[in-house]
Amino acid sequence: xxxxxxxxxxxxxxxxxxxxxxxxxxxxxxxxxxxxxxxxxxxxxxxxxxxxxxxxxxxxxxxxxxxxxxxxxxxxxxxxxxxxxxxxxxxxxxxxxxxxxxxxxxxxxxxxxxxxxxxxxxxxxxxxxxxxxxxxxxxxxxxxxxxxxxxxxxxxxxxxxxxxxxxxxxxxxxxxxxxxxxx
Numbered sequence: 612x613x614x615x616x617x618x619x620x621x622x623x624x625x626x627x628x629x630x631x632x633x634x635x636x637x638x639x640x641x642x643x644x645x646x647x648x649x650x651x652x653x654x655x656x657x658x659x660x661x662x663x664x665x666x667x668x669x670x671x672x673x674x675x676x677x678x679x680x681x682x683x684x685x686x687x688x689x690x691x692x693x694x695x696x697x698x699x700x701x702x703x704x705x706x707x708x709x710x711x712x713x714x715x716x717x718x719x720x721x722x723x724x725x726x727x728x729x730x731x732x733x734x735x736x737x738x739x740x741x742x743x744x745x746x747x748x749x750x751x752x753x754x755x756x757x758x759x760x761x762x763x764x765x766x767x768x769x770x771x772x773x774x775x776x777x778x779x780x781x782x783x784x785x786x787x788x789x790x791x792x793x794x
Contacts, residue, residue, distance in 0.1 A: 616676030619660040620684050623691045628661060630654055635683060639690025641751040642731065646682055649675050654683070661687070689751035696760040697780035698746040701769070707744050709734045714746075718767045718777070732759050745780070 622628060627638040633648050648654060652675060653664050663680040665672040688694075700707055706717040714726045714734055728734055732750045746763070750756040760779070769776035771787040778784060 614677075616663060616665070616673075616680045618680065619657075619662050620680070620687055622656070622659045622661055622687060626687055626691050628656060628687075630656070635686075637683075637686040637690050639687075639751070641690050641693050644686040644690055644752060646679075646686060648679055652676065652679055654679075685753045689753055693749055693751055694753045694756050695747060695749040696756055698748070698760060698763060699778055699780050700744045700746065701778065702767075702775040705744065705767075705775075706738075707736045707746050709736055714763070716763075716766070719775075724766055726763065728759065729755060731755055746777075 625640055629636040629638075633650050635646050635648055635654060637644050637646075651666055651672060653666075655662050655664070661683065663676060663683065665676045685694075700716070700718070702719060704717060704719060708715050712728045712730065714728055716724045716726070718724060728748075731752050732748060732755060735747045735749075736744055737747070738744045748756060748760055748763075750759075764777045764779070767776045769778045769782075769784045771785055772789055774784050774786060
């Protein structure tokens with residue numbers, strides 16, 4: 612049996628789960644998420660725990676068992692606690708500002724980048740004197756949050772010589788020596 616798939620999911624207070632056919636809907640204080648489930652798998656709510664089970668030990672069923680359990684767990688955690696990604700803008704003159712669902716960034720191009728964020732994603736920029744701007748993105752949907760964070764990071768990937776660019780907080784960038792290494 613799958614080590615991840617066999618673990619029951621604890622349902623915290625304030626989280627409501629509805630299962631209709633192959634669809635699971637999770638409601639909580641931070642929103643509502645919906646996920647289509649493979650028809651072979653069964654999802655049952657027992658006491659305050661949710662259990663995902665599979666019909667056979669075939670390779671296909673084993674792989675889906677752990678996957679869907681993780682997706683459902685992320686939905687439950689997302690609507691109760693939420694997820695966040697912290698991005699750091701490193702570079703001279705790099706700035707960011709948020710107005711409603713519009714993120715405006717100045718990243719050294721000839722023009723400013725304006726990105727429209729999905730309604731499920733919230734962004735906040737903090738800027739202190741003599742430090743890099745920090746962009747914090749929060750959402751209940753982990754998949755959407757990761758996709759938005761990766762898209763923002765793709766506009767100016769961290770380069771290996773000076774370390775300029777957009778990086779995740781805590782990410783270590785491998786630095787290269789430069790021209791001095793040739794001598």
